Amino acid sequence: MSEGVAAPEFVGSGDGSHQLTLFVSGGSDLSARAIANARRLCEMHLDGRYHLSIVDIHEDPAAVRTSRVRAAPTLVQYRPLPVRRVVGDLSDTDRVLLGLGIRAPTDVSRTR
Amino acid sequence: MVTTQATVTKRSGATIESAVRRGELPKTPTGISGLDEVTRGGLPRGRPTLVCGPAGCGKTLLALEFLVRGITEFDEPGVMVAFEESAEDLIANVASLGFDLNQFTADGQLVIDHIKVDATGTKETGEWDLDGLFLRLGAAIDKVGAKRVVIDTIETLFGAFSNTAVLRFELRRLFGWLKDRGVTTVITGERGDGTLTRYGIEEYVSDCVIVLDHRVTEQTSTRRLRILKYRGSLHGTNEYPFLIAETGISVLPITSPALLHIVSTERVSTGVARLDAMLGDGGFYKGSTVLVSGTAGTGKSTLAAHFCDATCALGDRALYFAFEESEGEILRNMASVGIDLKQWVDAGLLRFQCTRPNLLGLEAHLFAMQKLVGEFDPAVVILDPVSDLLRIATEPNVAAMLTRQVDFLKARGVTGLFTSLNSDAQANQTDHQIASLVDTWLLIETAAGNGERNRTLSLLKSRGMAHSNQIREFLLTSHGVELTDVYVGPHGVLTGSAREAQEARERSDETVRLQDLEQLRGKLARRRESVEAQTATLWRELQDEADIVGRSVSQGSTGDENRASQRVEQGRLRQADADEPEGTAPVLDGNVRSS
Numbered sequence: 001m002s003e004g005v006a007a008p009e010f011v012g013s014g015d016g017s018h019q020l021t022l023f024v025s026g027g028s029d030l031s032a033r034a035i036a037n038a039r040r041l042c043e044m045h046l047d048g049r050y051h052l053s054i055v056d057i058h059e060d061p062a063a064v065r066t067s068r069v070r071a072a073p074t075l076v077q078y079r080p081l082p083v084r085r086v087v088g089d090l091s092d093t094d095r096v097l098l099g100l101g102i103r104a105p106t107d108v109s110r111t112r
Numbered sequence: 113m114v115t116t117q118a119t120v121t122k123r124s125g126a127t128i129e130s131a132v133r134r135g136e137l138p139k140t141p142t143g144i145s146g147l148d149e150v151t152r153g154g155l156p157r158g159r160p161t162l163v164c165g166p167a168g169c170g171k172t173l174l175a176l177e178f179l180v181r182g183i184t185e186f187d188e189p190g191v192m193v194a195f196e197e198s199a200e201d202l203i204a205n206v207a208s209l210g211f212d213l214n215q216f217t218a219d220g221q222l223v224i225d226h227i228k229v230d231a232t233g234t235k236e237t238g239e240w241d242l243d244g245l246f247l248r249l250g251a252a253i254d255k256v257g258a259k260r261v262v263i264d265t266i267e268t269l270f271g272a273f274s275n276t277a278v279l280r281f282e283l284r285r286l287f288g289w290l291k292d293r294g295v296t297t298v299i300t301g302e303r304g305d306g307t308l309t310r311y312g313i314e315e316y317v318s319d320c321v322i323v324l325d326h327r328v329t330e331q332t333s334t335r336r337l338r339i340l341k342y343r344g345s346l347h348g349t350n351e352y353p354f355l356i357a358e359t360g361i362s363v364l365p366i367t368s369p370a371l372l373h374i375v376s377t378e379r380v381s382t383g384v385a386r387l388d389a390m391l392g393d394g395g396f397y398k399g400s401t402v403l404v405s406g407t408a409g410t411g412k413s414t415l416a417a418h419f420c421d422a423t424c425a426l427g428d429r430a431l432y433f434a435f436e437e438s439e440g441e442i443l444r445n446m447a448s449v450g451i452d453l454k455q456w457v458d459a460g461l462l463r464f465q466c467t468r469p470n471l472l473g474l475e476a477h478l479f480a481m482q483k484l485v486g487e488f489d490p491a492v493v494i495l496d497p498v499s500d501l502l503r504i505a506t507e508p509n510v511a512a513m514l515t516r517q518v519d520f521l522k523a524r525g526v527t528g529l530f531t532s533l534n535s536d537a538q539a540n541q542t543d544h545q546i547a548s549l550v551d552t553w554l555l556i557e558t559a560a561g562n563g564e565r566n567r568t569l570s571l572l573k574s575r576g577m578a579h580s581n582q583i584r585e586f587l588l589t590s591h592g593v594e595l596t597d598v599y600v601g602p603h604g605v606l607t608g609s610a611r612e613a614q615e616a617r618e619r620s621d622e623t624v625r626l627q628d629l630e631q632l633r634g635k636l637a638r639r640r641e642s643v644e645a646q647t648a649t650l651w652r653e654l655q656d657e658a659d660i661v662g663r664s665v666s667q668g669s670t671g672d673e674n675r676a677s678q679r680v681e682q683g684r685l686r687q688a689d690a691d692e693p694e695g696t697a698p699v700l701d702g703n704v705r706s707s
Contacts, residue, residue, distance in 0.1 A: 030241065064247050065248065071241060074240070095235055095236075096235070099235025
């Protein structure tokens with residue numbers, strides 16, 4: 001049984017924008033924290049050039065297979081390529097930005 | 113090996129039932145040949161078991177066979193979670209063992225879920241859990257109603273996640289979750305440096321730990337299995353050799369758990385009449401094990417061939433494992449001593465399996481033999497010679513292997529004949545090690561003397577039968593083996609030409625004596641004739657004399673009568689007294705010889 005890595009359908013995504021999906025597991029504290037962090041992060045650093053969808057893996061088990069999500073929460077950036085993933089509650093903003101390729105590694109080292 | 117598996121299954125089932133009755137840990141039989149005996153019934157039911165070992169030791173295969181046997185033998189569907197190999201690879205890998213995973217998948221008995229884990233493009237920030245994995249596993253278990261789950265190899269996750277504290281917590285949660293679901297799980301783990309698994313998974317799986325190993329000794333690799341831990345259950349503690357054979361994994365317990373062989377009083381002919389006589393009445397016991405040891409060229413194989421011949425002549429099958437000669441060579445060589453084995457080969461009663469010992473490891477040999485015995489179902493198995501196995505393994509290992517072979521054969525009621533080549537007249541160490549296992553031990557020795565070597569055969573032991581203590585001379589003739597009495601006399605024990613010379617000498621002595629006797633007899637006869645002739649002459653003379661005397665007597669008496677009558681006449685004339693006595697002249701009877 002192979003699994004696809006196809007991006008979910010995005011509605012109203014513009015050219016060059018960031019397509020993001022946050023997979024969470026139920027309505028736990030962890031999920032809530034991750035959702036809040038993701039929203040804040042997108043607002044601050046992507047400035048409207050993004051589309052963020054949130055999937056509860058319990059409600060959409062099929063998405064687990066297609067998205068290759070093992071851990072929750074997982075933020076997957078389907079566009080721009082390559083597909084990047086950030087696992088965790090997204091509390092470390094610098095690491096998230098590094099993980100999504102929004103900030104280059106040198107920037108990270110400087111900001112630290 | 114179908115029958116073997118069936119018996120294992122049956123036994124495992126019985127073990128579980130009795131275990132539950134005794135309030136012991138319920139177990140899930142693996143169906144893997146031998147493993148259920150070592151674990152005394154299988155893996156702990158509804159709990160995780162860790163199978164660990166170095167790369168290439170057979171972890172994945174053992175886990176997969178656990179699933180396959182579950183489906184085919186116990187009707188328990190399974191889920192395979194593969195972190196390393198893709199489903200296609202797994203299916204292809206085990207297809208050679210006859211496991212059609214595609215079929216099981218199509219039948220809804222098996223789910224193979226390849227969960228690819230790669231660290232590339234993944235970053236971690238803060239807390240997370242493995243709910244995605246749990247969900248996926250849960251979905252797979254629900255899909256087929258799985259009772260068995262295999263996770264191969266969970267440690268791959270450690271390569272994908274850097275926060276090991278979270279991961280460890282999640283693994284602990286995973287195993288707890290699997291227990292709650294009541295599935296029997298096999299988790300595989302790669303051996304670490306000084307630890308059982310690279311990331312210490314054994315800390316979380318505390319119910320049962322099986323360690324696999326793959327060692328090379330004397331250029332021969334042997335896989336070994338050991339139950340390191342089995343909470344709440346007795347288990348075999350030894351290292352057990354195991355094989356990855358054509359039909360899957362086969363664990364070979366070194367000794368059978370109990371000596372419960374079928375015992376027979378039926379005899380099977382050795383094919384040599386005189387040897388049958390030596391063994392009391394009619395040959396070896398059916399299902400016994402015979403060791404024939406001797407130095408090179410003493411006729412051990414010939415004796416084995418006789419046994420095969422006699423077995424096949426009764427319509428039974430014989431299986432001949434040869435480590436030195438090819439089938440063609442054996443047939444030709446045995447034909448030269450008048451044993452026609454080809455007819456039995458043609459009739460399908462005799463099968464040869466000729467392999468060089470170093471072709472396979474010791475365990476592989478054992479397995480191959482047992483497999484063939486299972487297929488061919490012979491009454492007699494020949495191993496010629498077992499001492500050749502020493503070339504590929506050490507003596508204790510060979511002895512251990514032969515012990516298992518003996519147990520295996522006895523359990524099936526198969527008569528085994530092993531030959532063993534000795535370097536000198538003394539039995540070697542292996543002989544002694546397996547001598548206690550065999551029921552009958554024949555020793556063929558050669559004695560050099562008078563410029564020749566002569567073979568003698570003796571029975572060193574033969575359990576349960578009155579057997580001859582005599583040494584017999586062992587002759588290889590154009591019509592096979594012949595046993596003759598050795599010469600035992602005032603000149604010692606003689607064999608070969610010395611025996612024949614002695615016998616010739618005795619024959620010539622006898623001839624001379626007979627001639628002398630004949631001569632004496634003739635002489636006596638002649639003397640008798642002469643005596644009889646002389647006697648006859650004397651008698652004739654005596655008779656003549658007697659006749660003469662007779663005649664004289666009769667003449668004399670006539671005169672007397674005349675004289676008496678004259679006297680009576682004269683008396684009458686003279687009127688004398690009438691009472692005068694009669695004349696009493698002696699009468700000589702003519703028949704003297706009869707008196």
